[in-house]
Amino acid sequence: MAVWNYLESLMPQLVLIVFALVLPALDYLFKDKRVLALVSLVPLVSLVILLVGWLFLDVWAMSTSMIDLIEVNAFSGLFMLVFLFVGIVVVLGSPEFIRTDRNQGEYYSLILLAITGMTIVAESTDLIALFVGLEIAGISSFALSGFRKTEKRSAEAATKYFIIGGFSSALTLFAITLIYGIAGTTRIVGIEPILAGNPAGIDAEPMLILASVLLMAGLGFKIAMVPFHMWAPDVYEGAPTPISGLLAAASKKMGFAALFKIFLIGMILTKTDWEVAIAALAIITMTVGNLIAVSQTNIKRMLAYSSIAQAGYILIVLPVGTQYALAGGLLHILTHAFMKSGAFMVVAAMGAIAIGERLDGFKGLSKRSPFLALTMTLFLLSLAGIPPLAGFASKFVLFSSSVYASIDPGPSWLVWLAVAGVLNSALSLYYYARVIKYMYMEKGPETTVKVPPILTVAILFAVVMVVGIGLFPDPFVEACRTAAEAFAGLPSGWP
Template sequence: MEITVPPFDIKSIAPIILVTITGIVVLITDVFLKKLPKETLGYFSFLAVLITGVIISSQLGTTVYSFSNTFVVDDFSIFFNFIFLISTAIVILMSVTYLRQEGINYGEYYTLILFATVGMMLMAGGADLITIFLGLEIMSISLYVLAGFRRDRLDSNEASLKYFLLGAFSTCFLLYGIALLYGATGTTNINEIGTFITNNHAYSNPMIIMGTCLLIIGFGFKTASVPFHKWAPDVYQGAPTSVTAFMSAGPKAAAFAVFLRVFLVSLPGLETKWSVILWVMSVLTMTVGNVVAITQTNIKRMLAYSSIAHAGYVLMAIVTASSLGTASILFYLLVYVFMNLGAFAVIMVLGKKGKENLQIDDYSGLGYKHPVLAITMSIFMFSLAGIPPFAGFMGKFYIFSSAIKSGYIVLAIIGVINSVISVYYYLRVTVVMYMKQPVREFAPLSLSPFIILALIITIWGTIHLGIFPSRIIEFAQESVLLP
């Protein structure tokens, strides 16, 4: 018997290989050169992420299927790769000082961040459910460890344990869904599943419907959508702040990337069925996220609920299943990376070893003591609330208009009402900063050139995308999956 080796195209996964090798090099260097300051590993990882970004931009405009149709490079995956790399780069910049200050300055931190990025890139480019599953797990397992990175602290342990148990539990449902889809169609390739369903008119095959529901559970968990959101506040609160920032940006975008790809490529035939489920989930996610966020006193927990609410807005655009909806998701997720990472960077600047100042009341009087920092925080809060001229407004505007264009008027109205509710808790931070007297003395800020650079990048992104969004919007519209 002759074995033919299928052609493989290393070029298409060059960015992933580069990030993987960087991760391994960082890990080995950390072991063998013990004297090397850990910050160097951070700079090295940052540099590698930038180079990867350059390589990815050279792939623009092509659609290449490689490795027996299990991996695809198209504008959709490239747009998401940019989102991941931007968030990874900003998080590395933010982490360098934070890790030293918190006494968790270990080299493997950067390795885990890079491996999680590899997982996300595999997810965005996965054209086969095997690749998607593998990417999801590479990302999740790295994140389980990262959430518990502050090993000696019980809240970090607890976050890690909760995330791990619930994450592994939800993966089982995702896998059973994949198994049922495979059983019904005989293939794990997402394009072939789509073709099979259309050709055989298998729209009411119970196995496919059941599989779709289980996939929604699995992806709903990773995107922290209600009713699969209970892990998010605890994990966001307990994990080290830099890891929380990372989790709220990249992995969430990656989960939405597979959500979109699987549902728009494999299961467009069942749209009437899943759009109803996602409609309900979107309304629940927005409402629960925003209403519960109002009562929070811990800022990390408040941002966790706010991130749940933002997942609801994105789900709204998935419900429309239109190219405009997809483009608005791409734009929104990019915007969200900037404004959310910025807010977390400000939280980290205010934190000190042993006293992280995580209560919202700790921000009282910040506007008088550190005016620049207070303005920065206000920009991010206004942007998250969706107030023009900041990017958050443009993102929400595109999502709501895509919902209206597709005829989901009620959904858009609920979204706008929720957006109004969210203004209350975002502005409360601003109110506390400017209209309350300081409760106690502020400790000196933990500033370093790197976190300042991270803040400048995020402010620039938040303002620039709010005032001049057209270029990125065009790029997003070229990157959608639908014809």
């Protein structure tokens, strides 16, 4: 049953697509649009159960893929889990936020399609499949950020995102063609041996450097790496808040999945060519993100710059280039997904109860809604890397990997990545603490506000994960370690 085997390999994507196609039709059947959110939770939750049972509980195993283009392993599983978790939080946070909007069926449908694209990127072993996944996710996100057609800001965000996103796809595709031209293959694992053998007998290095630069630019747009970050704050600000959460916590992570695959497997041979450039970009990205975040007055823009900074932290993985670093990066991707999407859900709740998005709106929040104030505090402290929250555990592994890289095999410049990272964490504490200060130490309106229950569920889910991973990081570290071992070409680097 070859057909069946093919279908089984694509099962997660097929489930998501089927539901995505059904949802717009359901829109006409139900008056109460919250049903749509519930229906779109079905594939997300069942796939999460499937993946958790496989990766963490060892209840069952996933069959290996029958298709050359994709591979199911711990690495792809972990990334899929991140995308699905964020999807759940975003879907839970949506009904209240888009209560009065039209076309809600399409909204949920597009969320599921975006996640489909991301899962394809996570599983792809081929540059073409990877590109297709990037495009599916990208086009769905363009439409989602412009969901509120009547709102000027939303439309502007979508246009901006579309133009820049299209441009970055073109650059990525051009880089892929260059790699194909040199190596004669689009299989990611196939690139390195061919390059090592140098079949054409030509000096391929300049061409490869050009490809690396184009990839850094193309995928750098996706992860909002400085200097390709300009779109992110505008889009996050203009898009519906749950979608900002999706973009910051999931779409960005897709970019990292692609970067890790291409640079740490395909282009690992030319690491000396790109490592310094990426290290410099990592430091610039985290510093610029944090510095600009300090001066923001809109909470969504502040969170946008904060996730630019977080992207800078995760970029440390590439120059360090050990499995330990990769595990740290994966762990930070996982924890960042929860803390960032949780923070965006708090902002969505603030929008739903008509407080708005300005930082001033947080003044006196601890009196008006102790729940929102406390959860937001936890998310922000976790983002700043204060123990014992999830963000500390992942930053610890991530930064310590760069310290380790300069102790074994010997002193190197890599330790400065950790120094830059912790200094930036301290800097970021300034603007996170300012929000906490507004919530607890400043006087605001006295009226109490009531958070919609479904948003409460979304926020609670994220908070449980942030505190849970912080207190019991062991299973998550182990899962990231297994996932990182899929990159067999890297030195282990485990202490």
